[in-house]
Amino acid sequence: MMDATNILKEAFEKQNGAGGSLAEYQQENWNMFSGLGLPAIKHEEWKYTRIRNVFTDKLVINNDNNLSQDALEKLILKGTENANRIVFINGRFLETLSTTTDSADVICIKPLEKAAGDEDANFVNINLGHSQRYHGDGINALNAAFANGGVYIRVNKGATLNNPIIIYHISNSSHGLRFSQPRILVNIQEAAQVELIETYINMGGGETLTNEVVEISAEKDAVLHYVKLQNEGEKTNYAGTTHIRQTGKCLTHAVTITLSGSIVRNNLNMVMEAEHGESHMYGLYLLKGNTLADNHTIVDNAMPHCFSNELYKGIMDDASTGVFNGKIFVRKDAQKTNAYQSNKNILVGENASANTKPQLEILADDVKCSHGCTIGKLDEDALFYLRARGISAENARSMLLHAFAIDIIEQIKNEEIKAYAEQLVAERLSFNI
Amino acid sequence: MLKINNLQASIEEKEILKGINLDIKPGEIHAIMGPNGSGKSTLASVLAGRSDYEVTGGTLEFMGKDLLELSPEDRAKEGLFLAFQYPVEIPGVSTTNFIKSAVNEKRKYLGLEPLDAAQFLRNMKEKMKLVEIDQSLLSRSLNEGFSGGEKKRNEIFQMAMLEPKLAILDETDSGLDIDALRIVANGVNQLRTKDNSFLVVTHYQRLLDYIVPDFVHVLYKGRIVRSGTKELAKELEVKGYDFIKAEVDQELA
Ligand SMILES: Nc1ncnc2c1ncn2[C@@H]1O[C@H](COP(=O)(O)OP(=O)(O)OP(=O)(O)O)[C@@H](O)[C@H]1O
Ligand SMILES: [Mg+2]
Numbered sequence: 001m002m003d004a005t006n007i008l009k010e011a012f013e014k015q016n017g018a019g020g021s022l023a024e025y026q027q028e029n030w031n032m033f034s035g036l037g038l039p040a041i042k043h044e045e046w047k048y049t050r051i052r053n054v055f056t057d058k059l060v061i062n063n064d065n066n067l068s069q070d071a072l073e074k075l076i077l078k079g080t081e082n083a084n085r086i087v088f089i090n091g092r093f094l095e096t097l098s099t100t101t102d103s104a105d106v107i108c109i110k111p112l113e114k115a116a117g118d119e120d121a122n123f124v125n126i127n128l129g130h131s132q133r134y135h136g137d138g139i140n141a142l143n144a145a146f147a148n149g150g151v152y153i154r155v156n157k158g159a160t161l162n163n164p165i166i167i168y169h170i171s172n173s174s175h176g177l178r179f180s181q182p183r184i185l186v187n188i189q190e191a192a193q194v195e196l197i198e199t200y201i202n203m204g205g206g207e208t209l210t211n212e213v214v215e216i217s218a219e220k221d222a223v224l225h226y227v228k229l230q231n232e233g234e235k236t237n238y239a240g241t242t243h244i245r246q247t248g249k250c251l252t253h254a255v256t257i258t259l260s261g262s263i264v265r266n267n268l269n270m271v272m273e274a275e276h277g278e279s280h281m282y283g284l285y286l287l288k289g290n291t292l293a294d295n296h297t298i299v300d301n302a303m304p305h306c307f308s309n310e311l312y313k314g315i316m317d318d319a320s321t322g323v324f325n326g327k328i329f330v331r332k333d334a335q336k337t338n339a340y341q342s343n344k345n346i347l348v349g350e351n352a353s354a355n356t357k358p359q360l361e362i363l364a365d366d367v368k369c370s371h372g373c374t375i376g377k378l379d380e381d382a383l384f385y386l387r388a389r390g391i392s393a394e395n396a397r398s399m400l401l402h403a404f405a406i407d408i409i410e411q412i413k414n415e416e417i418k419a420y421a422e423q424l425v426a427e428r429l430s431f432n433i
Numbered sequence: 434m435l436k437i438n439n440l441q442a443s444i445e446e447k448e449i450l451k452g453i454n455l456d457i458k459p460g461e462i463h464a465i466m467g468p469n470g471s472g473k474s475t476l477a478s479v480l481a482g483r484s485d486y487e488v489t490g491g492t493l494e495f496m497g498k499d500l501l502e503l504s505p506e507d508r509a510k511e512g513l514f515l516a517f518q519y520p521v522e523i524p525g526v527s528t529t530n531f532i533k534s535a536v537n538e539k540r541k542y543l544g545l546e547p548l549d550a551a552q553f554l555r556n557m558k559e560k561m562k563l564v565e566i567d568q569s570l571l572s573r574s575l576n577e578g579f580s581g582g583e584k585k586r587n588e589i590f591q592m593a594m595l596e597p598k599l600a601i602l603d604e605t606d607s608g609l610d611i612d613a614l615r616i617v618a619n620g621v622n623q624l625r626t627k628d629n630s631f632l633v634v635t636h637y638q639r640l641l642d643y644i645v646p647d648f649v650h651v652l653y654k655g656r657i658v659r660s661g662t663k664e665l666a667k668e669l670e671v672k673g674y675d676f677i678k679a680e681v682d683q684e685l686a
Binding site: 379380381382384385386387388389390391392393395396399400403404407 | 508523535539574
């Protein structure tokens with residue numbers, strides 16, 4: 001069989017054989033993965049997303065997990081030189097290239113494997129794998145089987161970071177279909193304020209496949225602004241979960257921007273475990289070629305008085321496909337929940353398509369939930385209005401698409417990242433006013 | 434300036450314009466009146482180049498050029514302007530940026546240098562005064578949440594900025610209060626020269642007290658069925674359309 005089983009098995013045995021504080025956890029997950037296999041499209045949650053087909057015998061896992069300082073500097077986003085920088089090469093955390101610019105009194109960044117065996121072990125025990133309660137599939141387990149390459153981030157009680165944390169995921173694809181499995185565990189303690197940004201880089205011009213799991217737990221009065229910026233190029237395949245727990249009343253805010261890729265699957269969970277929590281989820285997928293971008297989101301309201309707002313927008317050009325699935329759970333005790341969801345799609349390309357599915361499961365009776373979705377073409381009336389003023393059809397189109405997309409970008413709190421994303425979107429839409 | 438010859442147009446197989454003839458010379462103001470649904474906005478849209486309408490016959494000549502050969506944007510750049518009966522709300526597009534690109538795309542088409550920020554601003558300030566439009570309105574998204582009157586005033590402001598040769602005003606007076614009506618009319622009168630022309634669609638003779646037309650036409654069932662001077666508008670104000678409808682329906686029967 002021309003699949004990846006043997007390659008994965010060999011890689012697993014090689015790295016788990018080294019022992020370490022996560023060896024047992026990894027073995028359990030390997031066993032789970034071996035039982036479940038990879039999600040196929042007959043799996044309801046994966047019906048549009050043939051990620052399994054990318055797992056072929058061409059996968060390249062271990063080698064070249066290195067990068068020179070000079071090569072790294074060229075990849076750093078402009079204006080973010082002062083950021084706390086976390087570097088992953090081929091899915092493995094590279095401590096030597098990572099830098100912490102905020103004081104060690106407020107932030108700690110270290111290998112996950114280390115955290116699992118030191119004073120942070122308790123947090124790791126409770127939170128590592130928490131996302132599996134929502135994604136009990138083989139692909140999540142497969143990532144967990146390689147968790148020892150991951151990173152642990154703790155932001156201490158009361159700290160407001162001076163600088164954002166930027167995670168660079170660098171995949172070296174020059175030896176074939178590069179397979180990377182980054183694992184990130186984040187502990188945001190009481191009243192800490194954090195900006196966390198993830199960005200992805202494909203070096204080498206070949207194909208990549210990334211399977212990522214990020215688990216974040218935020219305590220009372222914490223504030224998290226999270227951004228995932230995906231613009232790795234057309235040869236990228238990605239499946240990842242960002243799982244955010246609110247263990248106390250806090251504010252968590254996520255923006256997911258997808259600008260390119262072959263198959264891209266993003267799971268985003270907001271687990272609201274405390275009263276009066278607030279969460280925001282924004283997404284923009286700006287697709288062309290044959291890209292498929294699939295965003296699955298979950299808001300789980302377990303306690304009363306929580307607020308969540310969700311807005312995802314897609315523009316599909318050429319033969320690209322946008323998929324949105326938004327689940328909102330309101331559990332029996334979660335009275336006075338306010339949950340809003342909206343998904344808007346514009347089909348530009350002749351062969352473009354969009355699939356959107358809100359899934360609300362409401363067990364409490366005193367709640368306000370709303371959802372709406374649209375799939376349409378550019379507004380002809382607006383287009384004509386602009387053209388009737390002398391603006392060319394082409395520019396009118398980019399003006400309208402830009403206007404549609406930009407309010408998601410404006411949700412990005414970090415000014416440098418926002419400016420960068422604005423520039424990428426303007427370039428993509430040939431918007432130059 | 435504009436020669437409309439036996440123009441026929443339809444939408445979704447339904448014939449709306451059934452042979453319009455109209456000749457507008459430089460410096461003239463023509464008013465078009467007529468009952469609801471008679472085809473006035475359709476005529477305006479066809480002139481501006483809206484592609485939903487299929488021109489099934491006739492010719493359109495503007496400044497010696499065949500309008501039907503030109504895209505909507507090129508018509509605008511040649512000097513045609515349509516003030517919409519229902520200006521479109523466009524969230525996320527800044528009014529100022531939009532007008533600036535419109536002005537500069539036109540300048541480029543005419544082989545002129547684009548206006549720099551300072552020149553554009555000066556120009557804008559001057560025209561804002563002319564139509565008494567507020568700066569705060571222009572810093573908002575295009576027409577978004579504008580009141581009916583504000584939208585109309587914004588149309589006239591855009592007209593002032595673009596300095597068209599022929600401006601078609603489709604019920605720009607509808608929904609305006611008395612003061613706004615006077616301001617809009619003043620704006621038009623101040624922009625009026627011996628070289629540029631106006632085609633004013635209105636239901637109300639009142640507007641024509643301010644903008645005095647050279648000719649008044651009545652459009653009914655897709656045809657211009659009466660033409661006259663401003664006295665015709667006064668007569669309609671008193672008698673309504675019934676007498677014309679009756680005469681025309683009899684002729685057609
Ligand atoms: N998209 C369309 N589909 C079908 N019929 C249409 C469409 N657009 C216009 N019409 C019809 O064409 C006819 C003329 O409409 P038009 O808007 O030109 O009238 P009008 O003279 O401007 O009326 P009003 O005074 O109410 O503004 C009407 O019967 C209208 O219903
Ligand atoms: Mg009309």
